[in-house]
Amino acid sequence: xxxxxxxxxxxxxxxxxxxxxxxxxxxxxxxxxxxxxxxxxxxxxxxxxxxxxxxxxxxxxxxxxxxxxxxxxxxxxxxxxxxxxxxxxxxxxxxxxxxxxxxxxxxxxxxxxxxxxxxxxxxxxxxxxxxxxxxxxxxxxxxxxxxxxxxxxxxxxxxxxxxxxxxxxxxxxxxxxxxxxxxxxxxxxxxxxxxxxxxxxxxxxxxxxxxxxxxxxxxxxxxxxxxxxxxxxxxxxxxxxxxxxxxxxxxxxxxxxxxxxxxxxxxxxxxxxxxxxxxxxxxxxxxxxxxxxxxxxxxxxxxxxxxxxxxxxxxxxxxxxxxxxxxxxxxxxxxxx
Numbered sequence: 001x002x003x004x005x006x007x008x009x010x011x012x013x014x015x016x017x018x019x020x021x022x023x024x025x026x027x028x029x030x031x032x033x034x035x036x037x038x039x040x041x042x043x044x045x046x047x048x049x050x051x052x053x054x055x056x057x058x059x060x061x062x063x064x065x066x067x068x069x070x071x072x073x074x075x076x077x078x079x080x081x082x083x084x085x086x087x088x089x090x091x092x093x094x095x096x097x098x099x100x101x102x103x104x105x106x107x108x109x110x111x112x113x114x115x116x117x118x119x120x121x122x123x124x125x126x127x128x129x130x131x132x133x134x135x136x137x138x139x140x141x142x143x144x145x146x147x148x149x150x151x152x153x154x155x156x157x158x159x160x161x162x163x164x165x166x167x168x169x170x171x172x173x174x175x176x177x178x179x180x181x182x183x184x185x186x187x188x189x190x191x192x193x194x195x196x197x198x199x200x201x202x203x204x205x206x207x208x209x210x211x212x213x214x215x216x217x218x219x220x221x222x223x224x225x226x227x228x229x230x231x232x233x234x235x236x237x238x239x240x241x242x243x244x245x246x247x248x249x250x251x252x253x254x255x256x257x258x259x260x261x262x263x264x265x266x267x268x269x270x271x272x273x274x275x276x277x278x279x280x281x282x283x284x285x286x287x288x289x290x291x292x293x294x295x296x297x298x299x300x301x302x303x304x305x306x307x308x309x310x311x312x313x314x315x316x317x318x319x320x321x322x323x324x325x326x327x328x329x330x331x332x333x334x335x336x337x
Contacts, residue, residue, distance in 0.1 A: 026155060064158065068162065080163055182205065213254075
């Protein structure tokens with residue numbers, strides 16, 4: 001399987017059958033093109049993407065979806081590289097990594113450098129690394145990540161890892177599309193409890209302290225105890241799972257098997273009590289609501305009458321002639337008509 005993304009010829013168009021057949025035939029180049037199609041904002045591309053998702057949906061849902069987050073510099077990419085290598089070589093898994101790179105608010109550009117930090121996964125025939133720009137999406141998750149998961153599952157990947165930007169509490173958005181939520185932390189970043197955000201901590205199924213190869217062992221143990229104590233302050237999870245705290249070094253791979261053991265224990269427990277499937281259904285309902293919201297918003301701003309009126313009303317708001325609240329009501333009243 002080739003990992004090279006062949007460039008599209010100018011004005012080259014493909015129908016939905018081209019993408020679906022390519023995914024069914026395990027063509028990584030076509031999978032990459034299909035994800036690019038999902039990320040496109042062109043109306044004609046979105047129509048093909050919608051058809052493709054519907055065709056792939058019956059072949060999806062058979063993977064374990066793992067979200068990884070943490071502050072910048074915690075070693076997310078290095079951890080995923082070590083973790084993915086372990087899963088491929090020891091557990092014989094097929095890994096898809098959807099890595100989200102932050103987009104600049106000024107230039108709108110992204111570095112998309114995760115492939116350079118995942119040398120093994122980027123060249124392994126049993127792995128697929130796809131960096132995508134966050135494009136300003138709340139939660140650091142690219143707009144098409146949810147749909148990309150479906151395509152990767154239809155392709156045959158049994159483990160999907162989502163690496164998020166790592167920018168704070170808005171990262172909790174990732175929890176709406178994964179089965180297991182992994183929070184990476186550091187032991188040597190000052191008072192560990194200062195870095196804890198209640199929202200993200202409550203959603204974590206496991207906290208892993210990374211970079212233990214460069215940290216004092218006593219400091220790592222102290223940090224672990226701090227996190228364990230903090231987790232006990234939160235309400236019990238509905239699924240009965242008690243979040244675990246582990247430590248590892250992505251550089252020398254110590255602790256990686258222990259992290260996988262935690263994830264498999266979580267999967268087994270939630271499968272047996274029915275909460276695994278229940279969470280997937282709740283997520284599908286959530287994404288229905290989110291898609292309706294974004295679609296209505298797009299229709300509103302693309303309405304020709306609203307576009308013209310918005311220019312005038314924006315000026316009135318900026319000049320202080322009318323309040324934002326009254327301006328919004330005027331726009332919505334015109335849209336209803």
